[in-house]
Amino acid sequence: MASTTEQEADPAATPFLNAFLADYPQGLAGYDEMWDAEKKQVDPHWQHLMQGIGALGDKELERRRTDARRLLRENGVTYHIYSDPVGQKRTWQLDPVPLVMSGDDWTAISNGLRQRARLLDLILRDIYGPRRLIREGLIPPEILYSQRQFLRPCDGILHKDMPQLMLYAADLARGPDGRMWVLGDRTQAPSGSGYALESRMVMTRLMAEEFRQSQVHRLSIFFRRVRSMLAQLMVDRKDDPRVVILTPGPHNETYFEHAYLASYLGYSLVQGDDLTVRGGKVFMKALDGLKQVDIIVRRVDDTYCDPLELREDSHLGVPGLLQAARLGNVVIANPLGSSILESPALLPFLPNIARQWLGEEILLPSAATWWCGQKKERDYVLANLNKLVIKPIDRSSPSIFGSSLTTQQLEALKDRIKARPFDFVGQQILTCSTAPSLRAGKIVPRRVLLRSFLTAHEGDYDVMPGGLTRVAQDEDSLFVSNQAGGLSKDTWII
Template sequence: MKPTNLKHLFSSYDGNENLFDEIFDKKQNVRQVYQKLFDIYNDQSIEDFINLNNKAKTSFFNQGITFQVYNDAKAQEKIFPFDLFPRIIDADEWKTIEQGVIQRCKALNAFIWDVYHDKNIIKAGLVPIELISSSANYLRQMDNLDPVGGIYNHISGTDLIKHSDGKYYVLEDNIRCPSGVSYVIYNRNALKRSLFGVFNHYNIHTVTDYSENLLDILESVKPKGVDVPTCVVITPGVYNSAYFEHSYLAKTMGIELVEGRDLVVENDFVYMKTISGLKRVDVIYRRIDDTFLDPLEFRKDSAIGVPGLFSAYKNGNVTLVNAPGTGVADDKAIYTYMPEIIKFYLGETPILNNVHTYHCSRPTDLKYVLENIHNLVVKPVDEAGGYGISIGNKLTKAEIEAVKKVILQNPRKYIAQPIMSLSVHATYIEDCQSFEQRHVDLRTFTLLGQDKEFVLKGGLTRVALKKGNLIVNSSQGGGSKDTWVLKK
């Protein structure tokens, strides 16, 4: 059903009544919070909007705001797709989201501490020891190590969806090296440059305070005995898909962006090579995977790590953000136990619910998954970026049988979830030069430090640009929107 009284950019907008549309209600009337925004956009001529859209794309390209699509053989880099129609979240709705993600991140931090120390949750029989010992992200080297302030997941990215019931659900936790925050800020800047006038009609929280809060978090976990810490961002290099973000965050925090070859370890202290000689480094925001950090401790073939870095960390002379070994908690198999984890460590009821999840290592769950794949989304527990996901109702019979065989080869590696009805949002589609419904999710960014916490009031709204597609990741061809959190 199409909304009534539409023209120009929304003239071909076709609403699906079975989906939760964040712009239009069930009667296809514009929701009140979007009315002014809708009127402003709908008054634009198609030609003017095409020009604005092209200017935004050019701006992203000129600033190097690109990403890598690893399965695209035709192109190494692409402009990050940005939609000019923002998503709005009201103050009350955001309050629930913010409280929920903070609760979740604190529980995950407590869980990681326990896993590497007393293992009380395992002794209580709430999480199986096999789930921890078989995790590819469990680092035995972290056993009984005490990070500064007891913080492991200093930076967390929590992925949320809004279901057809209008409620938010957590889809997954990302606490190894969550990315995407730079796009949040550049989306806001691009929209301000393209359509500055729209901001006069809404009272919106800023997103440009992220870097200063991130620096505060880094400095709060400085090693003992250090008054004014030297912080750096370490990157695998310019060919990494998220290099733009690494360089952006270093620049906006006013700290150095380094590669492994720029650092050296002497007597268990880390130093940065400068034209004035060696300078001690105290805190490293690392965008390098655990096993590549130190060839003396992990992968011997790592050419991007720093020999001796883990020894310096182990001796408390440098802080690594996030801590090594955090990946044991963003294993999607652990996600299954998050309600129990929150209750066990915090004594609280989860504010944000999980999507119901079947873990294939459980015989009863495995049986259900194999019999109902056509109604499920199957995910590997240790992949990111939307890779390895199978959506049952999109598969042929032959493909379903192939997925079954893969699961049976290693049930521990897979979970399955019901095919959730992600909310949809008005998104400009260039091919038809108008707006259409597209599925969206939301990645929030939470910072935990020593007696500090911060949630970026905006987050990254990701858009599945292909019609009917549920996978929103940029690596799978998705795009993004500016996310407005309204002030009270």
């Protein structure tokens, strides 16, 4: 929750802010990031920003929004929306009003994120190792063996003396009580950190004075630690290992980010055809011959990475890549097979695993989730379909909001669940918190979802101070997604 430890409220600012925010509702049913706990005045850590925005006036705010679009367009910042005929040329959409969080609030969230990353790293080691989870009864065997994300060819491929989960992202939402919840984990090829960095670059130009006065934590140190982590993965081989970023290509939704991060971090951007495996080692094709590759930061999904052992119709991967990893000649971040951790079927079992393996209660709970492979849970989901969001356990199909279905569609969904109960979970629909957003020259509340990023660092995990905040397009939107046309925000931790 909000704290006043860093910035105390300014009583003189209250009348001005109240006038500026006269049209911003105070009696919202859910949690709003800007209002204090009593919902009567602006929280202290928001005051500097909102005073600055209020002093700009409507015309200046719109000018800055236009400047943001121009800067993003000139920098070539794009995001491909697959359902949009011109989606590949769509400029990244940025809301010029950032999401602001207090340092105390962020410290608590960061502790929970680090704990969750440590737990998922242990689980990933176990799934492709001894599988104690099943032997100790911590998860049903069907959760593992019925999933396409469990890649049997990856069994036993474990990195020694290094984390398995090197890069991690979590989607967070704040519930009506102000508590932060995890909606999902991103573990195979977490995206969004590059967009967060580019959004910050733009915001420091648009809101330079407000940024300085708010004393915002900077993002650059996080990317330095990513570089440091990758450089230390193969220190036994050479002082300067060759790192590449493997992209599916320019048609991918986040291709801009792949190219941007490659340039920012100083790595080569490659596609599958740019790499070849010779003698169990991976090489990059260059004008002056083949160059051995030591580390691959992949943005290609698990099953597409190696057509020899995984998905044979893939044109995106590198034949023989899995064998090179098996021999220890290349390190892949994150390891092939790590998409299993993204399965929502694991969520109901994480609290007990944390108690058994870490000796701790989980600090950031997941949204309440019921796996339909268990009778009691399945009966609950079937009886409450219209109140839940239904998700396939392998994320191969979109989530289904039961409240949006007709009676006939609900019956059809029930039949699908009964036919293959192991393939589905039901999840509580969390009402995300709202935050100020600029729309048509007015500051209005819109639902927000925060994606936070972590990198393994010095035996633990380091959390980016902020992240990528996504904003719902409409007032009544329950689903917050860039693919659904949502906007993004910079995230200021003060």
